[in-house]
Amino acid sequence: QEPHRAALQSHPRPLMMPLCRAAADPSITCAVDSPPGAVRERAHTLQTACPSPRHRPCVGLNLVESVNDLREASSLSPRQATDLTDLSLVESVEGLQGLKTALASRFVSAHSVLPEDFRCGYIVDLDQHWVSVHAIFQTSPDSNVLSLVVFDTLEVNYQHYHDVGLLRSSQTGRAAEQQAGEHGLRRGQDDANDVATLCEMLGVQYDISFLAPICDMRRLTWEEEEDARVEKRSSGSRPLTVYYDRHGNPFRKVIVQPILQAERDGSCKTRALAALSWLLRLDAEALAWYVTSTRALFQVELRPRRGGLGMKVPRLMAGVGGEPLQADEPSDEGEAIVGSLMSTGRRDKFGRDVHMKVCHTDTLRYNDFVGVGCPTTTKTRCLPDCGVEGALLPADSREVSLRLRRESEVRRIRKVLACSPPDSEASTCSSDGDSSSSEDESIIEAAEGETPESGCGEARPAASSAAKRDARLWRAIEDHEARWQFLEETCFFAHNLGLKKIRKMYPKEELCPDDSSGFGSTKYLGKYIMSIPERIVTHEAEATFQGPLERFLGFFCDEDDDWMTVPFYVLPFPGNFMTLSLEDHVEGEIVLDLEGNPEERRRQRVSDYSIPSGNRFLNDPISYNKTRADVSLPVRLWNAR
DSSP: OHHHHHHTTTSOOOEEOOBOSOTTOHHHHTOSOOOHHHHHHHHHHHHHSOOOSTTOOOTTOOOOOSGGGOOBGGGOOHHHHTTHHHHTEEEEEEHHHHHHHHHHHTTOOSSOSSOOOEEEEEEEESSSOEEEEEEEEEEOSSOEEEEEEEEOSSOOOHHHHHHHTOSOOSTTHHHHHHHHHHHTOEEOOOOTTOHHHHHHHTTOEEEEEEESOEEEEEEOOHHHHHHHHHHHHHHOOOSOOOEEOTTOOEEEEEEEEOOSOSSOSSOHHHHHHHHHHHHHHBOHHHHHHHHHHHOEEEEEEEOOOOTTOSOOHHHHHHHHTTSOOOOOOOOOTTSOOOOSBBSSSSOOTTSOSSBOOEEEHHHHHHHHHHHHTOHHHHHHSSOOSSOOTTOOOOTTSHHHHHHHHHHHHHHHHHHHTBBOOTTOSSOOBOOOSOSOHHHHHHHHTOOSSOOOOOTTSSOOOOOOSSSOBOTTGGGGOOSHHHHHHIIIIIOGGGGGGTEEEEEEEEEHHHHOOSSTTSOTTOSEEEEEEEOSSSOEEEETTSHHHHHHHHHHHHHHHOOOOOOEEEEEEEOOOOGGGGTOBGGGTBOSOOOSOOSSOHHHHHHOBSOSBOOOSSSOOSSOHHHHHHSOOOOOOOOBOTTOO
C-alpha cells in the first residue's frame, strides 16, 4: 500500500470509519431489499433471458444466486478479510476533478501498471453540496473492472461529469452508437479526457452507475399540451407543468425516483456518508447483483465538452511511468446547470432555471413516435406493439393543426426578437409581425456587426453572430394591443407563469415615468396577476414580470443545435433508505465535519420521501411507456429525522 499512500498525500485527511455492526444484523443482511424468492427468480432470469442494455451483466462480476449470498463485508472469506482496513478508508476530495485525480493515483506504481484489487469510498465536495462515490477495482484472467457507484440526494448535473470525463462508461459505448443511429443524435465521442478511454489504454473496463434521483422527460402530444393550457387558463389550477425545448416541443416530467433531501439544510454530507457506509458493507457479489440486475439505461442531452477540462493523457501516463502525478486545473463545480428544456424561466430553490432532457431509452422511442406523428402513439399515449412505417396523422387532424400553430408561434417570437441588420435604413429593431417569411430570413441571417441603438428609447447590446436577437425587444412593440396579444397568445409558455391580464389600460406615465425600460412611445402598459409561484400583481415594466419572461425568450433566442446524447445507468434506491442513518454503520469519532449537531446528524435518515420496496423505481418507465397508466407522486415522510 505504500505507493498508494504516497500518491494520496496531496489530498485531505481521510476519514476512518470503523464498521461496527454484527454479522447477524438483519438490516445489513437484507439491505438489498428483495424477498428470497425474488432474488432467486431475478438471478435466474438474468442468466436465461436475452441480453439487453438494462440487464447486461458486467464482465468479471459473478451474479448472486440466492439471498444467502447477500453477505456483509464482515463475513467475507479470510483472503478478503485482510482488506477490511481498506474498506474502512473513506477519503474526502474537492470537486469531480479531485475525484478523478484520486482515482488515477490508485493506478500509480513504480513497479507495475495495475494495482492490486481495492475497494474504497470518496466524499466529494461539489461547491458545498456533498456526494459520495463507492469505487471497486477487481482483476481476473478474463477482465479488469473499475466500477463506480455515485450517490446523490438531488438530481445530478450530468454536464459536470461529462466535462471532467467521468460520465461515459465502457458498458454504454455500444448502446450510445446504436441510439445515435436510431434517433439522429450526436453521440458522445471517445476522448482522451474520458476515464473510459484512459482505462481502455490500461486494459481496464470502466463502469459508472448513479444511485440518485432521476426524472424522465416524456413528450406530450399537442392535444395534451393544449388541454393543459386551457385548464390552467380557465381554472387557475396547477395540474401540469409543461417543459419546452428550444423548438417549442412540449414535455412533461415524470419522477422516476424522487429527491431524497427535501430542503437545503446541510444534511447532504451525512446522507452521502450513510449511503456510502451501506454500500461498503455489501460484499462484492451482492453489490454486483444489485448493480447488474436493477440498473436502467437513460440518455441525457449535453453540450460537447469544453476545452481545458479533464485530465490529459500525457500527465496520466507520466504518472504510470513513475513520475509524480499532477492534477489539472479544477473545473468550476458551482456553475449553472446547462439544460435543453425550460418550464417557467424562474430559478427554483436549488438554483436551476433550465432542465436537462433526461430520457429512459423506452421514453426516447416514445418521444420519437410522437414527434413524427404516429397515430397509434398519439391516441393510446404508449408505444405501439409493431412497426408503424408509413403511418402518419391526417393533415386535417387537430394534432397536426396544433403543431403547425406552434411552428408559427416560434417563428413569430424569433422575428419579434430579431434585430435589424446594420445596413437597415431605419436602423431599428424589428417588431412588425406582418412581414413575409423571406423578410424573416433576411433579418435572422443578418451580417455580423454591432447592433445599433434602437428606436425604442434604449441601447441594445450586440447579439451573438449566430442569432442576432435580443430577449427585450418585445417591449419595442409600440401598439399596446399587439404587444398584449404577443404576450398572451404568441408566448405559448405564459400559462406556466400563471399570467392573467387585468382588463384595464394604465397610461405608461403612471407605471413607467421615464423611457429607460425601452417601451418607446407606447401609450399604455398592462397589469397582470401572476399566480406562480405565489399570487402577486405586477406590470410590464417591473422586474418580477420581465425577469422570467425574458429569460424564457432568451432561451428561444439560442438556436445552437450543438448537442450530444450520452447514455448512463441509474440504480433504484433500496427501501431501507427510509430508515437508514449514519449511526447504523459507524461508531466512534468521525473526522469529517458533519456541519451541524453531531448527534442529530448521525440519526439523520437518508431519505425524506417514501421509497418503494423491492429495489424498484417509484415510476417504472418500461411500464408507463407500454401501457397507458397513471404515474405516482412522491410522498414525503414527515418523521424522516
